[in-house]
Amino acid sequence: xxxxxxxxxxxxxxxxxxxxxxxxxxxxxxxxxxxxxxxxxxxxxxxxxxxxxxxxxxxxxxxxxxxxxxxxxxxxxxxxxxxxxxxxxxxxxxxxxxxxxxxxxxxxxxxxxxxxxxxxxxxxxxxxxxxxxxxxxxxxxxxxxxxxxxxxxxxxxxxxxxxxxxxxxxxxxxxxxxxxxxxxxxxxxxxxxxxxxxxxxxxxxxxxxxxxxxxxxxxxxxxxxxxxxxxxxxxxxxxxxxxxxxxxxxxxxxxxxxxxxxxxxxxxxxxxxxxxxxxxxxxxxxxxxxxxxxxxxxxxxxxxxxxxxxxxxxxxxxxxxxxxxxxxxxxxxxxxxxxxxxxxxxxxxxxxxxxxxxxxxxxxxxxxxxxxxxxxxxxxxxxxxxxxxxxxxxxxxxxxxxxxxxxxxxxxxxxxxxxxxxxxxxxxxxxxxxxxxxxxxxxxxxxxxxxxxxxxxxxxxxxxxxxxxxxxxxxxxxxxxxxxxxxxxxxxxxxxxxxxxxxxxxxxxxxxxxxxxxxxxxxxxxxxxxxxxxxxxxxxxxxxxxxxxxxxxxxxxxxxxxxxxxx
Amino acid sequence: xxxxxxxxxxxxxxxxxxxxxxxxxxxxxxxxxxxxxxxxxxxxxxxxxxxxxxxxxxxxxxxxxxxxxxxxxxxxxxxxxxxxxxxxxxxxxxxxxxxxxxxxxxxxxxxxxxxxxxxxxxxxxxxxxxxxxxxxxxxxxxxxxxxxxxxxxxxxxxxxxxxxxxxxxxxxxxxxxxxxxxxxxxxxxxxxxxxxxxxxxxxxxxxxxxxxxxxxxxxxxxxxxxxxxxxxxxxxxxxxxxxxxxxxxxxxxxxxxxxxxxxxxxxxxxxxxxxxxxxxxxxxxxxxxxxxxxxxxxxxxxxxxxxxxxxxxxxxxxxxxxxxxxxxxxxxxxxxxxxxxxxxxxxx
Numbered sequence: 001x002x003x004x005x006x007x008x009x010x011x012x013x014x015x016x017x018x019x020x021x022x023x024x025x026x027x028x029x030x031x032x033x034x035x036x037x038x039x040x041x042x043x044x045x046x047x048x049x050x051x052x053x054x055x056x057x058x059x060x061x062x063x064x065x066x067x068x069x070x071x072x073x074x075x076x077x078x079x080x081x082x083x084x085x086x087x088x089x090x091x092x093x094x095x096x097x098x099x100x101x102x103x104x105x106x107x108x109x110x111x112x113x114x115x116x117x118x119x120x121x122x123x124x125x126x127x128x129x130x131x132x133x134x135x136x137x138x139x140x141x142x143x144x145x146x147x148x149x150x151x152x153x154x155x156x157x158x159x160x161x162x163x164x165x166x167x168x169x170x171x172x173x174x175x176x177x178x179x180x181x182x183x184x185x186x187x188x189x190x191x192x193x194x195x196x197x198x199x200x201x202x203x204x205x206x207x208x209x210x211x212x213x214x215x216x217x218x219x220x221x222x223x224x225x226x227x228x229x230x231x232x233x234x235x236x237x238x239x240x241x242x243x244x245x246x247x248x249x250x251x252x253x254x255x256x257x258x259x260x261x262x263x264x265x266x267x268x269x270x271x272x273x274x275x276x277x278x279x280x281x282x283x284x285x286x287x288x289x290x291x292x293x294x295x296x297x298x299x300x301x302x303x304x305x306x307x308x309x310x311x312x313x314x315x316x317x318x319x320x321x322x323x324x325x326x327x328x329x330x331x332x333x334x335x336x337x338x339x340x341x342x343x344x345x346x347x348x349x350x351x352x353x354x355x356x357x358x359x360x361x362x363x364x365x366x367x368x369x370x371x372x373x374x375x376x377x378x379x380x381x382x383x384x385x386x387x388x389x390x391x392x393x394x395x396x397x398x399x400x401x402x403x404x405x406x407x408x409x410x411x412x413x414x415x416x417x418x419x420x421x422x423x424x425x426x427x428x429x430x431x432x433x434x435x436x437x438x439x440x441x442x443x444x445x446x447x448x449x450x451x452x453x454x455x456x457x458x459x460x461x462x463x464x465x466x467x468x469x470x471x472x473x474x475x476x477x478x479x480x481x482x483x484x485x486x487x488x489x490x491x492x493x494x495x496x497x498x499x500x501x502x503x504x505x506x507x508x509x510x511x512x513x514x515x516x517x518x519x520x521x522x523x524x525x526x527x528x529x530x531x532x533x534x535x536x537x538x539x540x541x542x543x544x545x546x547x548x549x550x551x552x553x554x555x556x557x558x559x560x561x562x563x564x565x566x567x
Numbered sequence: 568x569x570x571x572x573x574x575x576x577x578x579x580x581x582x583x584x585x586x587x588x589x590x591x592x593x594x595x596x597x598x599x600x601x602x603x604x605x606x607x608x609x610x611x612x613x614x615x616x617x618x619x620x621x622x623x624x625x626x627x628x629x630x631x632x633x634x635x636x637x638x639x640x641x642x643x644x645x646x647x648x649x650x651x652x653x654x655x656x657x658x659x660x661x662x663x664x665x666x667x668x669x670x671x672x673x674x675x676x677x678x679x680x681x682x683x684x685x686x687x688x689x690x691x692x693x694x695x696x697x698x699x700x701x702x703x704x705x706x707x708x709x710x711x712x713x714x715x716x717x718x719x720x721x722x723x724x725x726x727x728x729x730x731x732x733x734x735x736x737x738x739x740x741x742x743x744x745x746x747x748x749x750x751x752x753x754x755x756x757x758x759x760x761x762x763x764x765x766x767x768x769x770x771x772x773x774x775x776x777x778x779x780x781x782x783x784x785x786x787x788x789x790x791x792x793x794x795x796x797x798x799x800x801x802x803x804x805x806x807x808x809x810x811x812x813x814x815x816x817x818x819x820x821x822x823x824x825x826x827x828x829x830x831x832x833x834x835x836x837x838x839x840x841x842x843x844x845x846x847x848x849x850x851x852x853x854x855x856x857x858x859x860x861x862x863x864x865x866x867x868x869x870x871x872x873x874x875x876x877x878x879x880x881x882x883x884x885x886x887x888x889x890x891x892x893x894x895x896x897x898x899x900x901x902x903x904x905x906x907x908x909x910x911x912x913x914x915x
Binding site: 386388398400402404405406408409411412413414419421422425426428429 | 569635655658659660702703705706732733734735
C-alpha cells in the first residue's frame with residue numbers, strides 16, 4: 001500500500017494531474033522541434049563564445065575538442081556512433097590547420113572558426129535532443145502493465161501460495177512513499193526536478209513508471225548514450241523524451257551544449273529527472289558527493305526565469321529528492337568489485353555498461369514477483385533551489401513559515417545579475433541539501449539491517465585484520481552465533497527507531513516486527529538474486545555469509561548514521 | 568553613496584564603523600539609547616572619535632531596511648540572540664560579514680559548558696554557520712586579522728582578511744573597508760579564518776601569563792610557534808584548510824594579540840600571573856574576554872579528536888581546574904619532545 005506523509009489517499013495508481021497529454025510540458029517542448037533546435041544551437045554557441053572570450057581561446061577550445069574526440073573514437077568506439085564521425089573530425093582538424101596558415105586574412109579565418117563551432121554544436125545538439133511522441137508514451141503506459149502482469153502470473157505459478165491469492169499487480173510491488181500530494185500539486189505550480197539515488201540501471205525505468213503511477217506528466221530524462229546501443233531500446237527511449245548524455249565526451253563544447261539543453265528545457269518548464277550522483281553508487285552506500293554540472297543549470301534557468309518572466313511558463317524550479325530502496329541490486333557484484341578496485345586510487349573511468357537488455361530486465365522483474373520482493377520509492381519533501389520548504393502555491397518559506405522572495409538571492413546592488421562563481425557556490429549548497437535529504441528519506445529495509453549487523457559484527461570480531469583481510473575471511477571465521485546476532489539487531493532496531501522518530505531516517509514495514517521476524521525477513525530478502533547467499537542460516541542455526549563482497553555492498557546502505565558505534 | 572550597516576558598538580565595532588565611513592555612509596545599530604546618543608550627539612564612543620557619516624540607531628528594522636551589506640560586530644555570547652532579533656527583518660538579498668571571534672556551542676539538554684569534557688564538530692557552530700541557520704541569508708563572510716581596535720582608531724597601517732565562499736562578498740568587503748592605511752586580503756578558507764580568530768585568544772592569555780611572570784622573549788617566542796601548531800592541528804580536525812593559519816588572520820593575529828598589552832585576553836593572563844583570581848579579573852572587565860570560554864571549547868574539541876594540544880590543555884587546567892600556574896608551566900616543559908614544525912608537513 002502506498003502511504004504518504006501528507007494524507008493522500010493511499011493508492012497504487014493516481015489520476016493524472018494533467019489529463020491531456022498535449023498539455024504536458026515535455027510534449028510542448030517537442031512540438032516545435034525544429035525551431036527549438038535552432039534556438040538551442042544559437043544559444044549554445046553564444047554561451048561558448050562568451051565563455052571563451054577571445055577568438056584565440058575559441059580556436060584553442062576547438063583544437064582540444066578535436067584532440068579529445070580523436071582519442072575517444074580510437075579508444076572507445078560504440079555501435080551507436082555515427083559512421084561519418086571520423087571524417088567529420090578530420091575535416092575540422094584540417095580547417096584548424098588552414099586558419100593558422102590563413103592568418104593574413106583575419107576576418108576570413110574568424111568566420112571559419114565560427115563556422116566550425118556551428119558545425120560541431122549542431123552535431124552535438126542533434127545527438128542530444130530527444131523527442132516525445134504521444135503514441136509511444138500511451139503504448140508504453142498500456143503495454144508495460146499488461147506485460148508485467150503476464151510475467152507476474154507466470155512467476156506466480158511457481159509459487160503455489162499465489163494461486164490462491166488475489167491477482168497481484170506490478171504496482172503492488174513498487175511502493176510509493178513520502179510527499180506525494182505535495183509533489184502532485186507542485187508540478188502545476190512550477191518545474192519539478194526529481195533527483196533520485198542511483199544504484200541500478202533499472203532505476204530510470206522504475207522512476208519513469210513511478211512517475212506515471214503518481215499521475216505526474218512524464219519527466220525529461222538524460223540517458224547514457226550507451227543505452228541507445230540496443231536498437232529497440234533506442235527507438236523507445238528516443239520517443240519517450242529521453243535525451244542523450246555521452247559520458248565519453250569530455251570536451252568543453254560538448255559539455256556546454258549539453259548543459260544548455262538542460263537549461264533551456266528547464267526554462268521552458270519541462271519537469272526533469274537528474275541522477276545527481278552521476279553514475280550508480282559502486283559501494284552500495286547512499287551518495288556522499290554529487291555531480292554539480294547539470295544541477296548547476298537549474299540555477300541559470302531559475303535566474304533567467306526571474307529576469308525575463310514568461311506569461312505562460314511557470315517561474316519557479318522545485319527539487320524533489322527520491323530514495324530508491326531495493327532488497328537486491330542486480331549488478332551488485334560488478335559494482336562492489338569496481339568499487340573495491342578503485343578504492344584508494346580515485347580515478348575516473350569510463351563505464352563498461354551493458355544495458356539492461358530485455359532478458360536482464362526480465363530477470364529483475366521475475367525475481368521481484370516470484371520472490372515476493374518489493375521496491376520502495378521514498379519521495380522527499382520538495383524544496384526550492386536554496387533548500388527552503390514550499391507552501392501549496394510554490395512560495396518559498398523561511399524557518400518561521402514566512403514567504404520569502406528567492407529571486408533576491410540573485411540580486412547584487414538592487415538588481416538580478418549573472419555571477420557564475422556565486423551560482424557555483426549555490427549549487428554546492430544545494431547538493432548538500434539533497435544529500436541530507438537522501439539520508440533522512442532513506443527507507444531502512446530488513447535486508448539492509450541484517451547485512452549491516454553481520455558485517456559490523458565480523459569487523460569488530462576481527463579488528464586486527466585490514467579491510468581486504470576481512471573480505472577474504474575464511475569461511476569458518478564468518479559464523480556469527482544466532483543469539484549474539486539477535487542481540488545486535490535488537491540494539492540496532494532501538495537506535496533506528498530513535499533516528500526515525502527524529503526524522504533522520506525512515507523505517508519500512510519490514511523492520512517493524514520482532515527482531516526474530518526482522519532477521520528472518522532480512523535473510524530471506526538480502527540479495528536474493530545472487531548465486532551465492534549474502535547471508536544464510538547454518539545447519540546449527542547460526543548466521544554466516546557466502547559472499548563477503550556482497551555483504552559489504554548491502555551493509556554500506558546504512559553507512560553514515562554512526563550505527564556501527566552500537567554494534 | 569551606498570549605506571553600510573554595522574551591528575554593535577564595542578571598541579572593534581566602533582573602529583570598523585569608522586573605517587567603513589571612509590568609503591560609505593554608515594548606519595550603526597546599538598541596543599541602548601544612551602549609547603546611540605553618545606555616538607550621534609557627542610560623537611565619541613569607546614575612546615574613539617566618531618566619523619561624521621556614522622549615524623547610530625536603536626531600531627534594528629531600520630538598519631535592515633536601509634542596508635544590504637551588514638557588518639555584525641557583537642561578541643559571541645550575544646551573537647545568536649542578536650541574529651534572532653535581526654532575522655525577521657532580513658531578506659535573501661542581504662549580505663552579512665561578521666567580525667566575531669567565538670564559537671556557538673549546542674549543548675546536550677540540561678548540561679552546561681563547564682560540565683563538558685568532549686565536543687564534536689557537530690556540536691559547535693562558527694558565526695557564519697549561525698547566520699545561515701538563524702536567517703535566510705546565504706551570502707556571508709568573516710572578517711579577521713590583527714586589528715587591535717585602538718590602533719585602528721589611531722590610523723596606523725594595518726591589514727585584515729575577508730573570507731567568504733563568494734567572490735561577491737569578498738569584493739564588497741574589500742571595496743567597503745579598504746583605505747590608504749587599511750589593506751584587505753581575501754580567503755576562501757572561511758572555517759580556517761574563523762577558527763584562527765577564535766583560537767588565538769587562548770594563546771593570548773598564555774602570553775599574558777608569561778609576560779606577567781617576566782619570563783622573557785625566548786619563552787614567548789617558543790609559546791607562539793608551538794601555539795601555531797596547536798591551531799593548525801585542531802583546525803584540521805574541524806574541517807579547516809590550513810592556509811588561513813599561516814596568513815594575516817592566523818599567525819598575523821596571533822603575534823598581535825599575544826604581544827599587545829592592549830588585548831583583553833592578554834590582560835587576563837597578565838593579571839592571573841600577578842596572582843589575582845579569575846573571578847576578580849572578570850568582574851573588572853567591561854568587555855568579554857572570549858579566550859576563557861574558547862579555552863574550554865577547544866579543550867573539549869581536542870579531547871574528542873585526540874589532538875596534541877599541550878598548551879590548550881595547560882590553559883584549561885589553569886582556568887578551569889584551579890591548577891597553579893607554575894605547575895602547569897612545569898608540566899608543559901616536560902612534554903615529550905617532537906620534531907620542529909611537525910604540524911606543517913603531516914597530512915599535506
